[in-house]
Amino acid sequence: MASTINLGLAGFGTVGSGVASILEENKDWIARRTGGDIRIKTVLVRDTAKPRKQTPPPGTRLTAEPSDLWTDPDIDIVVELMGGTGAARTLVAESLGAGKHVVTANKALLAEHGQELFALAAEKERGLYHEASVAGGIPVIAALKESLAANRIEKMVGILNGTANFILSEMTDKGQDFAAALARAQELGYAEADPTFDVEGVDAAHKLVLLIRLAYGCHYPLSSLPVTGISSIAAEDIDFAAEFGYRIKLVGQVRSVSGRIEAGVFPALLPEHYMLANVSSNFNAVRVQGNAVGPVMLYGQGAGALPTGSAVLADVLSLISYDRRPNNTGYQELVLPDADILDPELAGFNHYFRFTVADRPGVLAQLARIMAEHNISISQVIQKGEASGRRVPVVFLTHQARTREVNAAITEIDAQEFTAAPTVHYRII
Ligand SMILES: NC(=O)c1ccc[n+]([C@@H]2O[C@H](COP(=O)([O-])OP(=O)(O)OC[C@H]3O[C@@H](n4cnc5c(N)ncnc54)[C@H](OP(=O)(O)O)[C@@H]3O)[C@@H](O)[C@H]2O)c1
Numbered sequence: 391m392a393s394t395i396n397l398g399l400a401g402f403g404t405v406g407s408g409v410a411s412i413l414e415e416n417k418d419w420i421a422r423r424t425g426g427d428i429r430i431k432t433v434l435v436r437d438t439a440k441p442r443k444q445t446p447p448p449g450t451r452l453t454a455e456p457s458d459l460w461t462d463p464d465i466d467i468v469v470e471l472m473g474g475t476g477a478a479r480t481l482v483a484e485s486l487g488a489g490k491h492v493v494t495a496n497k498a499l500l501a502e503h504g505q506e507l508f509a510l511a512a513e514k515e516r517g518l519y520h521e522a523s524v525a526g527g528i529p530v531i532a533a534l535k536e537s538l539a540a541n542r543i544e545k546m547v548g549i550l551n552g553t554a555n556f557i558l559s560e561m562t563d564k565g566q567d568f569a570a571a572l573a574r575a576q577e578l579g580y581a582e583a584d585p586t587f588d589v590e591g592v593d594a595a596h597k598l599v600l601l602i603r604l605a606y607g608c609h610y611p612l613s614s615l616p617v618t619g620i621s622s623i624a625a626e627d628i629d630f631a632a633e634f635g636y637r638i639k640l641v642g643q644v645r646s647v648s649g650r651i652e653a654g655v656f657p658a659l660l661p662e663h664y665m666l667a668n669v670s671s672n673f674n675a676v677r678v679q680g681n682a683v684g685p686v687m688l689y690g691q692g693a694g695a696l697p698t699g700s701a702v703l704a705d706v707l708s709l710i711s712y713d714r715r716p717n718n719t720g721y722q723e724l725v726l727p728d729a730d731i732l733d734p735e736l737a738g739f740n741h742y743f744r745f746t747v748a749d750r751p752g753v754l755a756q757l758a759r760i761m762a763e764h765n766i767s768i769s770q771v772i773q774k775g776e777a778s779g780r781r782v783p784v785v786f787l788t789h790q791a792r793t794r795e796v797n798a799a800i801t802e803i804d805a806q807e808f809t810a811a812p813t814v815h816y817r818i819i
Pocket residue numbers: 400401402403404405406434435436437438440454470471472473474477495496497498522523526692693694695698
């Protein structure tokens with residue numbers, strides 16, 4: 391590439407302005423690595439007249455016309471930081487089609503349309519780099535694509551959403567309920583006014599689909615991924631988990647089980663001495679288990695202008711210094727095969743159950759009998775009495791059992807006359 395690299399920046403919000411700040415602040419350092427300048431030539435926004443806290447660098451052209459980026463022969467790399475899957479999809483496809491390299495932080499776009507966009511990038515022999523799309527500033531994409539490329543990945547567990555992690559940390563550390571912790575996250579700017587994507591696990595699911603692509607070289611359709619969020623987690627379960635020595639975290643997990651892929655996003659109990667259990671506040675972490683390297687833990691800031699901008703610029707620098715075909719997915723195939731997915735009903739985990747039952751003799755024995763009939767073996771029990779004496783929580787931890795048996799046991803227990811409220815259930819990892 392030429393000694394001055396021209397970027398077309400689509401989006402000048404949190405991440406776009408972070409990219410501009412780093413380019414300004416670290417200009418000389420970056421020039422030392424690339425041997426030239428990186429210039430933001432054009433910035434695409436929705437509204438060019440909008441007042442902005444930070445303005446694009448002097449000499450930058452501000453536009454609201456997306457084609458200004460892909461039709462400009464001087465622009466080498468289009469950096470997509472708009473978000474969404476509509477205008478962003480058109481911009482990325484048109485830019486690749488016009489022979490531009492593309493860098494994006496957009497996990498929703500790549501989780502939903504990655505198969506088509508990576509195929510287009512491969513056909514055009516252009517880069518479609520996306521380090522910032524998973525876990526913000528943490529270099530997990532490069533780790534899977536390059537540093538761990540010789541490994542078969544046995545298992546990966548990630549805390550992939552800072553907002554959900556902040557809420558669960560507040561609930562755990564300050565004894566708040568979900569609504570109060572969410573309100574605090576919104577007050578601090580960690581959660582959007584509409585927090586659905588973060589608290590219902592959708593954002594973590596987008597990221598997990600991208601990690602599966604890199605770690606296993608296959609396409610796992612977003613629509614097939616089992617996803618459960620954190621909005622129904624009760625303070626009571628956080629407290630019971632703590633009594634047993636666990637913390638509840640929203641995790642994205644994928645494992646290779648007899649050559650098949652078993653994956654999901656769900657709240658889980660993690661032993662409190664695990665490093666992942668100690669990832670607090672709005673931080674992210676990913677633990678990767680390779681068959682040669684063993685466990686590798688990556689930890690850091692999963693969002694924010696500068697951490698995410700750092701990942702975006704890592705991709706830009708990487709594309710500038712590449713002198714061969716860009717390495718978008720880490721695999722030679724132009725189109726990755728569909729994942730061979732294990733039926734989620736067959737997934738085996740240890741489990742946490744909280745039953746709400748009538749406070750009378752014999753109920754505990756009946757619960758244990760139903761569990762045994764479904765081949766679920768109990769490892770620990772807590773039973774608490776209440777002043778009212780009418781209904782009590784009973785908590786079981788179990789050894790490994792399959793989801794199918796667990797669901798059948800819950801259905802049977804919830805139908806008993808002694809059961810006073812639906813059973814609460816979480817996996818333990
Ligand atoms: N924020 C983070 O910490 C973070 C972390 C990791 C990944 N990401 C990803 O990075 C991307 C950008 O996030 P962000 O937080 O920086 O978003 P943001 O603050 O909302 O900024 C979005 C920018 O894109 C522009 N834009 C949006 N739709 C447009 C359209 N149709 N045409 C032209 N311009 C458009 C907006 O223009 P106006 O300024 O005129 O409104 C704004 O400048 C998203 O994909 C997000 O998932 C964000």
